[in-house]
Amino acid sequence: MMKRTSVLIIAVFFLSCDHGLAPPPSVEPGFGGTLYFEKGTWPSPDSLFDLWVFASQVYPLDSSKVFQGLFSNPPTIYLYPAFDKSLPFFVDSVSYSFNVPIATYKYIGIIQQFATEINIHNFRVVGLYGTNDTPPIPIPVIVNEGTFTPGIDFRVNFRKPPPQPF
Amino acid sequence: MGQPARGTLKGTIKDTETGQAVVGANVTLQGTFLGAATDANGKFSIVRVPVGVYSLTISMIGYERLKMEGVKVANDEVRSLEILIHSVPIQSEPVIITANRREQSFQEVPVSVSTVSAKMIADRNNITLDDALRYVPGVNMMTDQVNIRGSTGYNRGVGSRVLVLLDGLPYITGDTGEINWETIPMFEVERIEVVKGAGSALYGSSALGGVINVITRETPAESEFRFRVFSGLYDKPRYPEWEWTTKPRFNSGIVGSYSGGTASLKYLVSVGRTVDESFRENDTYQRWSLFAKAKYDLSSTQSLTIAGNYLYRTHGNFFWWKSLQEPTRPAESQRDGLVTSDRGNISVAYKEFISDRFFYTLKGIYFGNFWRDDSAGRVNNVSTSHLFSVDLQATYDANTSNTLTFGIAGNYDRVDANLFGTHPGVGAAIYAQDEVAVTGEIKLTAGLRFDWERVSVLKGTAQLNPKIGLVYMPDKETSIRASVGSGFRYPAIGELYIESSTNVSAVVVLPNPDLKVESSLSYEVGINRSIGSMMVVDVAAFRNEFENLIEPSVQIKRYHPNPSSSYEVEGPVIQFDNVTKARIEGVETDLRVEWWKKWFSTDIGYTYTWPWDVADNQILKFRPRHILYAGGLVSWDRLRASVDFRYLSRIERIDENLVRLAPIVDGDARVAIKIVDVRASYDLIDLGYPLRVGFNINNLLNYSYVELLGNMGPVRTYYLTVEGLF
Numbered sequence: 001m002m003k004r005t006s007v008l009i010i011a012v013f014f015l016s017c018d019h020g021l022a023p024p025p026s027v028e029p030g031f032g033g034t035l036y037f038e039k040g041t042w043p044s045p046d047s048l049f050d051l052w053v054f055a056s057q058v059y060p061l062d063s064s065k066v067f068q069g070l071f072s073n074p075p076t077i078y079l080y081p082a083f084d085k086s087l088p089f090f091v092d093s094v095s096y097s098f099n100v101p102i103a104t105y106k107y108i109g110i111i112q113q114f115a116t117e118i119n120i121h122n123f124r125v126v127g128l129y130g131t132n133d134t135p136p137i138p139i140p141v142i143v144n145e146g147t148f149t150p151g152i153d154f155r156v157n158f159r160k161p162p163p164q165p166f
Numbered sequence: 167m168g169q170p171a172r173g174t175l176k177g178t179i180k181d182t183e184t185g186q187a188v189v190g191a192n193v194t195l196q197g198t199f200l201g202a203a204t205d206a207n208g209k210f211s212i213v214r215v216p217v218g219v220y221s222l223t224i225s226m227i228g229y230e231r232l233k234m235e236g237v238k239v240a241n242d243e244v245r246s247l248e249i250l251i252h253s254v255p256i257q258s259e260p261v262i263i264t265a266n267r268r269e270q271s272f273q274e275v276p277v278s279v280s281t282v283s284a285k286m287i288a289d290r291n292n293i294t295l296d297d298a299l300r301y302v303p304g305v306n307m308m309t310d311q312v313n314i315r316g317s318t319g320y321n322r323g324v325g326s327r328v329l330v331l332l333d334g335l336p337y338i339t340g341d342t343g344e345i346n347w348e349t350i351p352m353f354e355v356e357r358i359e360v361v362k363g364a365g366s367a368l369y370g371s372s373a374l375g376g377v378i379n380v381i382t383r384e385t386p387a388e389s390e391f392r393f394r395v396f397s398g399l400y401d402k403p404r405y406p407e408w409e410w411t412t413k414p415r416f417n418s419g420i421v422g423s424y425s426g427g428t429a430s431l432k433y434l435v436s437v438g439r440t441v442d443e444s445f446r447e448n449d450t451y452q453r454w455s456l457f458a459k460a461k462y463d464l465s466s467t468q469s470l471t472i473a474g475n476y477l478y479r480t481h482g483n484f485f486w487w488k489s490l491q492e493p494t495r496p497a498e499s500q501r502d503g504l505v506t507s508d509r510g511n512i513s514v515a516y517k518e519f520i521s522d523r524f525f526y527t528l529k530g531i532y533f534g535n536f537w538r539d540d541s542a543g544r545v546n547n548v549s550t551s552h553l554f555s556v557d558l559q560a561t562y563d564a565n566t567s568n569t570l571t572f573g574i575a576g577n578y579d580r581v582d583a584n585l586f587g588t589h590p591g592v593g594a595a596i597y598a599q600d601e602v603a604v605t606g607e608i609k610l611t612a613g614l615r616f617d618w619e620r621v622s623v624l625k626g627t628a629q630l631n632p633k634i635g636l637v638y639m640p641d642k643e644t645s646i647r648a649s650v651g652s653g654f655r656y657p658a659i660g661e662l663y664i665e666s667s668t669n670v671s672a673v674v675v676l677p678n679p680d681l682k683v684e685s686s687l688s689y690e691v692g693i694n695r696s697i698g699s700m701m702v703v704d705v706a707a708f709r710n711e712f713e714n715l716i717e718p719s720v721q722i723k724r725y726h727p728n729p730s731s732s733y734e735v736e737g738p739v740i741q742f743d744n745v746t747k748a749r750i751e752g753v754e755t756d757l758r759v760e761w762w763k764k765w766f767s768t769d770i771g772y773t774y775t776w777p778w779d780v781a782d783n784q785i786l787k788f789r790p791r792h793i794l795y796a797g798g799l800v801s802w803d804r805l806r807a808s809v810d811f812r813y814l815s816r817i818e819r820i821d822e823n824l825v826r827l828a829p830i831v832d833g834d835a836r837v838a839i840k841i842v843d844v845r846a847s848y849d850l851i852d853l854g855y856p857l858r859v860g861f862n863i864n865n866l867l868n869y870s871y872v873e874l875l876g877n878m879g880p881v882r883t884y885y886l887t888v889e890g891l892f
Contacts, residue, residue: 018840019868019869019870020840020870021871022405023405023408023490023491024491024832131722137722140827141829144488144491145489145491146489147489147832
């Protein structure tokens with residue numbers, strides 16, 4: 001009995017020989033996840049010019065703040081993959097990894113440019129990182145130094161876009 | 167009119183088996199305040215005993231409690247007794263008072279009770295009460311928030327579901343309904359009793375998950391001066407990148423206590439100072455504490471006790487970490503926050519024996535709390551709360567097999583805070599309980615309490631809480647218990663009325679005056695059995711059902727961005743709400759064994775809980791499923807050395823929305839908790855010094871963990887302690 005108890009105590013003691021929490025590996029700050037496009041909802045090719053993930057430090061947005069945010073120095077709105085590049089079209093899903101400066105991003109979503117001209121009236125938000133409510137409410141993401149937040153996923157239904165900010 | 171007739175009762179108490187004198191046994195005359203403790207030769211003497219026939223009670227840790235009936239004292243007579251008492255295997259305190267509001271032996275109680283003695287507190291160098299509770303089976307702490315058998319989730323202490331009593335009186339703050347551990351004078355604690363399961367049938371609101379009663383020590387008959395000095399040094403965090411400073415960080419304190427008085431008036435005054443530099447940035451605290459207690463025996467049957475304490479504290483406002491990359495630094499918004507608090511209480515207790523079968527106690531307490539938090543020199547939040555409670559309780563031994571306990575209680579509180587507004591609260595209660603020995607082996611307990619409370623302008627609410635318990639003792643070694651009891655908690659004023667954009671986060675918190683009362687129903691069966699002379703095992707199975715649990719939850723609401731705004735915005739807010747219904751089932755075991763003529767003892771407690779969120783049909787948030795405590799103590803001559811290990815399994819589910827919205831960076835980072843503490847102390851009395859020197863290493867393996875989201879637990883810490891008694 002004595003031996004068994006001693007063995008149990010020693011076993012329990014050695015169970016604690018891992019060290020618990022550890023610093024996460026150093027990473028470029030940002031966030032990432034997967035975009036899921038609901039099947040059968042992609043629009044026709046003639047209304048697909050660009051598709052981006054956007055991250056805005058400003059919310060609520062109105063039309064006057066969009067280009068100001070994109071092109072101010074430093075910007076308050078960032079696009080992924082880049083202003084002159086687009087996410088792929090007609091896929092079921094795509095993962096992304098968006099490195100952004102340290103800040104709180106109050107409004108994160110997917111934006112579609114549906115006509116040639118770069119004009120605020122040719123943009124529409126088609127996905128939103130938000131709550132599960134109807135309509136969804138934006139959830140802010142804080143990006144800290146050395147912190148990359150995974151799991152910022154989107155489910156995009158082009159036929160049911162979230163409320164438009166502009 | 168002549169002097170009343172009196173006599174003297176004296177005697178010797180010896181161990182039945184060894185015949186040796188028993189030192190430090192308490193001898194009391196039932197129905198009076200008269201009593202004595204045995205000296206180094208096992209002798210006691212009680213003088214000026216009014217003539218009569220008494221019941222004599224002898225109690226001593228490690229010995230069976232003995233009651234001698236029909237002890238006659240005649241005028242001018244010196245009655246001498248030779249008393250033999252049986253040693254028993256290791257036990258907890260021989261007397262439990264919290265379970266049924268009266269003194270009972272451990273085996274007579276129909277619910278699970280654990281105790282922490284003053285010696286255990288001193289051995290572990292516990293600085294605050296919450297530290298002392300970390301090794302109680304079935305109890306786990308989330309920093310300063312106590313959770314008994316899964317009753318409490320994440321509420322940062324607000325709205326405690328465990329009722330804390332200080333010498334039997336409620337000790338929950340009036341504003342947030344939380345427990346303020348620091349104001350409890352640890353150096354003056356005699357013992358702590360932890361009663362598990364709902365206890366509102368006796369104690370009213372907040373006793374959903376259990377009751378913790380902190381019993382301060384009796385003022386001693388002789389003058390004495392005691393002191394305790396400790397100094398602790400924090401080791402470096404395990405990883406160099408977690409170091410936020412190169413300077414050594416200390417946690418030091420001193421407390422001195424003087425007691426004295428006359429035969430009828432005894433008093434005690436204690437003053438303490440603690441400075442904890444902490445291992446984290448902006449987590450330093452400094453505090454002054456004062457505790458005083460006086461007991462005046464108006465006669466052999468009447469006594470008046472007045473006690474009070476005061477605490478002044480400043481504390482850095484480390485609410486959560488910056489990130490797991492820098493867990494010893496606070497989030498940017500908390501880097502210069504400071505919380506200042508003044509807290510104090512004064513209590514009065516009058517006790518009178520009407521006869522040796524009937525006595526009553528009238529108790530009252532005032533508990534005042536003031537705190538404010540500043541940030542960058544600006545005052546953010548200020549709160550003042552006043553809480554008055556009174557309780558009149560009578561206990562009547564109708565006969566040797568029937569004890570009736572009944573009473574009335576009332577409370578008034580008032581809160582004035584920019585966070586919560588200005589609100590009064592008032593409550594009243596009436597309770598009764600009967601304990602009947604159905605046979606020599608079976609004891610039945612039944613109780614009922616009616617509570618009514620009204621907060622501010624809200625409608626008053628009433629609660630009726632019953633309990634029933636059964637104890638079956640088939641032999642002297644075995645006690646089988648079963649109980650059913652209910653519990654409830656009125657929402658705290660803080661939960662009902664909090665309205666803020668907190669200083670530590672941009673998140674908006676909205677009031678919810680529609681909160682309903684939380685309630686619980688606890689079932690338990692258990693067995694306590696002594697095996698041979700060296701082993702005690704206790705096994706309990708329990709089931710607790712909770713309704714309308716109040717927790718902070720993230721909701722999407724339309725709200726006015728500030729009180730004067732005419733428009734509303736819509737967005738995510740945090741609000742206290744009746745969010746869930748839960749069922750927690752589990753098993754708890756405790757095995758204590760003494761080895762090799764009692765110089766080595768071990769204690770292993772394991773609690774398995776299955777905490778289920780019935781509303782969401784998944785595991786309940788913020789509850790560990792396994793809690794294991796294991797400890798060993800070597801006691802040889804003047805040396806005591808011990809080791810404690812505690813394991814809490816990783817919390818499986820948290821509220822991701824809270825983490826995301828607060829926001830707490832890496833707030834979901836958590837692991838199982840595995841902590842080893844070691845300590846040794848040596849008594850220098852043989853060298854002619856009335857001193858005890860102790861050395862502790864807490865978190866020996868420098869394990870990194872969180873008890874609360876975004877809050878890393880203390881790193882390895884070395885403590886040197888010196889205690890003296892003059």
